[in-house]
Amino acid sequence: MRTAMKVLIAAVLGTALAGPVLADDTKSIAIIVMNDTPQLLEVKEGLLKGLAKHGYVEGKNLKVDFKSAQGNFGTAQQIVRQFVGERPDVIVPITTPTSQAAAAATKDIPIVFSTVTDPVAAKIVPSNKHPGGNASGVTDVVPIERQLAVVKQLVPNLKTLGLLYDPSLDNARSTVEQVKKVAPTMGFTTVESGAMGLNNVPAAAQALVGKADAIFVPNDTTVYGAFESVVKVGQDAKVPVFTAERRSVQRGAVATVGFDFVQMGLVTADMVDKVLKGAKPGDLDVVRMEDVPDSLGLYINKASAEKMGVKVPPELLAKAAHVF
Amino acid sequence: MSLYAFIGALETGLAFALVALGSYLTFRVLDFPDLTVEGSFPLGAAVAAKLMVSGVDAWTATGVAILAGALAGLATAFLNLKLRILHILAGILTAIALYSINLRIMDRPNIGLLNINTVYTYVEKLGVPSLYAPLVLLAVVVVICKILVDLFLSTGFGLALRAAGANPRMARANGINVDAMIVVGLAMANGLTALSGALFAMMLGAADVSMGIGVIVVALAAVIGGIALMPSRTIWRLTLACVLGSVLYRLAIAFALSTGTFGLTASDVNVVTAVLVALALFAPGRKLALPKFLRARK
Numbered sequence: 001m002r003t004a005m006k007v008l009i010a011a012v013l014g015t016a017l018a019g020p021v022l023a024d025d026t027k028s029i030a031i032i033v034m035n036d037t038p039q040l041l042e043v044k045e046g047l048l049k050g051l052a053k054h055g056y057v058e059g060k061n062l063k064v065d066f067k068s069a070q071g072n073f074g075t076a077q078q079i080v081r082q083f084v085g086e087r088p089d090v091i092v093p094i095t096t097p098t099s100q101a102a103a104a105a106t107k108d109i110p111i112v113f114s115t116v117t118d119p120v121a122a123k124i125v126p127s128n129k130h131p132g133g134n135a136s137g138v139t140d141v142v143p144i145e146r147q148l149a150v151v152k153q154l155v156p157n158l159k160t161l162g163l164l165y166d167p168s169l170d171n172a173r174s175t176v177e178q179v180k181k182v183a184p185t186m187g188f189t190t191v192e193s194g195a196m197g198l199n200n201v202p203a204a205a206q207a208l209v210g211k212a213d214a215i216f217v218p219n220d221t222t223v224y225g226a227f228e229s230v231v232k233v234g235q236d237a238k239v240p241v242f243t244a245e246r247r248s249v250q251r252g253a254v255a256t257v258g259f260d261f262v263q264m265g266l267v268t269a270d271m272v273d274k275v276l277k278g279a280k281p282g283d284l285d286v287v288r289m290e291d292v293p294d295s296l297g298l299y300i301n302k303a304s305a306e307k308m309g310v311k312v313p314p315e316l317l318a319k320a321a322h323v324f
Numbered sequence: 325m326s327l328y329a330f331i332g333a334l335e336t337g338l339a340f341a342l343v344a345l346g347s348y349l350t351f352r353v354l355d356f357p358d359l360t361v362e363g364s365f366p367l368g369a370a371v372a373a374k375l376m377v378s379g380v381d382a383w384t385a386t387g388v389a390i391l392a393g394a395l396a397g398l399a400t401a402f403l404n405l406k407l408r409i410l411h412i413l414a415g416i417l418t419a420i421a422l423y424s425i426n427l428r429i430m431d432r433p434n435i436g437l438l439n440i441n442t443v444y445t446y447v448e449k450l451g452v453p454s455l456y457a458p459l460v461l462l463a464v465v466v467v468i469c470k471i472l473v474d475l476f477l478s479t480g481f482g483l484a485l486r487a488a489g490a491n492p493r494m495a496r497a498n499g500i501n502v503d504a505m506i507v508v509g510l511a512m513a514n515g516l517t518a519l520s521g522a523l524f525a526m527m528l529g530a531a532d533v534s535m536g537i538g539v540i541v542v543a544l545a546a547v548i549g550g551i552a553l554m555p556s557r558t559i560w561r562l563t564l565a566c567v568l569g570s571v572l573y574r575l576a577i578a579f580a581l582s583t584g585t586f587g588l589t590a591s592d593v594n595v596v597t598a599v600l601v602a603l604a605l606f607a608p609g610r611k612l613a614l615p616k617f618l619r620a621r622k
Binding site for chain 1: 326327329331333336340427434436529535538594
């Protein structure tokens with residue numbers, strides 16, 4: 001065993017200084033996600049698809065190093081360190097904590113982040129316009145007024161909107177703050193229910209029954225992880241459930257105005273392409289998904305809506321990008 | 325593995341070595357399986373981050389973080405000693421309460437610590453290149469903490485604490501206040517853990533409320549693995565084993581992360597960890613290494 005350990009240590013030290021060798025025309029990108037949730041993997045899928053459109057094909061002229069921190073911050077720190085050592089052409093961190101870790105680890109390798117709700121508040125960039133530095137990217141900031149307008153349209157007598165979210169997620173939290181800010185101007189009040197961790201989602205949804213006329217779920221990987229249980233509560237208690245993202249509508253939410261994560265990956269790929277062609281991230285404005293033409297669509301789940309006691313007017317159905 | 329990945333493993337290993345030292349105190353010396361660390365690690369990060377963005381300098385913020393961690397340890401001691409709650413459960417209760425408290429402290433789930441003066445910035449100002457700044461500072465802090473723990477455990481008070489852990493009944497019969505030993509041990513262990521959390525957050529560039537997930541596993545892997553690889557009956561060797569255990573654990577992860585090595589990929593990290601810890605436990609000298617409750621019954 002002692003010898004085995006020595007061999008391991010020797011092997012580790014031996015490989016310590018050996019870096020990867022790339023062909024001249026091959027570009028390399030390094031992608032890190034915080035955990036393996038389907039939405040984040042869709043962003044990655046869209047990113048690779050988009051890069052292929054720009055002529056970078058994985059395995060041909062593009063080297064892709066994709067790693068997940070599996071929810072562990074220590075591992076995330078080590079992954080970004082490893083990326084810095086490999087010196088890829090671009091580092092693409094997905095979600096807020098990995099973007100912060102990447103930005104802390106390097107001041108010179110270009111960073112194009114994705115799926116960060118508020119990069120300025122998270123201190124990843126000093127400003128969204130011409131950020132300077134080595135980082136820019138795509139924010140998934142939710143066009144909240146338009147989403148709430150759909151809720152109002154489908155639940156005309158809305159007095160109290162229940163907000164179901166995981167308070168430990170920065171992305172979810174900042175959406176909730178926005179909802180609370182605009183609620184008075186749209187004529188309803190809000191009530192919050194926090195679900196810390198997947199197992200608490202059903203109870204947190206049930207806690208809103210009787211208190212809220214409708215439930216709104218922000219972009220929240222925890223709640224989406226147990227979303228079927230929320231749909232069930234909504235259908236049983238006839239409380240319509242709305243979300244901030246398309247996939248969950250397919251899974252039973254009434255409706256949303258949103259973009260999908262694959263497309264967010266495509267938009268991220270556009271910026272990565274610019275950087276690969278020589279642009280500096282500091283010269284590229286942070287892209288807000290809602291400013292991307294045709295990125296927003298109305299998604300409706302008619303069958304689920306009816307089970308939750310909502311009648312969808314035909315004119316709205318006609319406007320929808322997709323009816324599930 | 326590149327130089328950067330290697331340094332990343334060293335610095336992360338050293339940051340978590342402080343948790344390992346704390347867990348050595350509780351699990352091994354006191355025989356008190358303390359799970360408070362899952363909450364006191366992010367607590368240290370949260371307190372330091374909040375103070376730093378409010379304009380307090382990084383050293384003071386770190387100091388307050390240590391005190392906050394010690395308080396968390398006291399809370400667990402209170403639950404265990406005064407309310408007579410089982411030790412392992414007392415720690416779990418404090419840890420889950422801290423989750424909410426950390427959210428309150430930070431007022432949001434995540435505070436970014438980029439472009440702000442951290443303790444590492446001061447080290448950089450001394451002329452250390454930024455790549456090595458965390459490594460240098462953490463090495464110094466870990467060595468100091470390790471020596472302080474060694475010295476503490478060799479004082480009369482420290483000997484009493486070890487006796488309280490080894491055989492509480494005998495210790496009591498000899499006039500040792502076992503409860504006081506648990507209070508001090510938990511406060512120290514969680515102070516160390518909070519220090520670790522604060523230093524790690526500054527390195528990572530953010531304090532996040534989810535940072536505590538898995539900390540206890542990492543700490544135990546370091547303590548058990550380290551001591552199994554370097555079995556000893558001498559305190560300073562055992563604390564050294566904890567520090568080395570933590571660094572080796574991170575090197576193993578870096579090893580698994582460097583794609584292509586033996587066909588391992590990033591998603592194999594956990595299984596590599598498990599194999600490594602299992603191998604360490606299988607090593608000769610395991611009779612000395614394992615705390616009672618982790619030893620397999622024959």
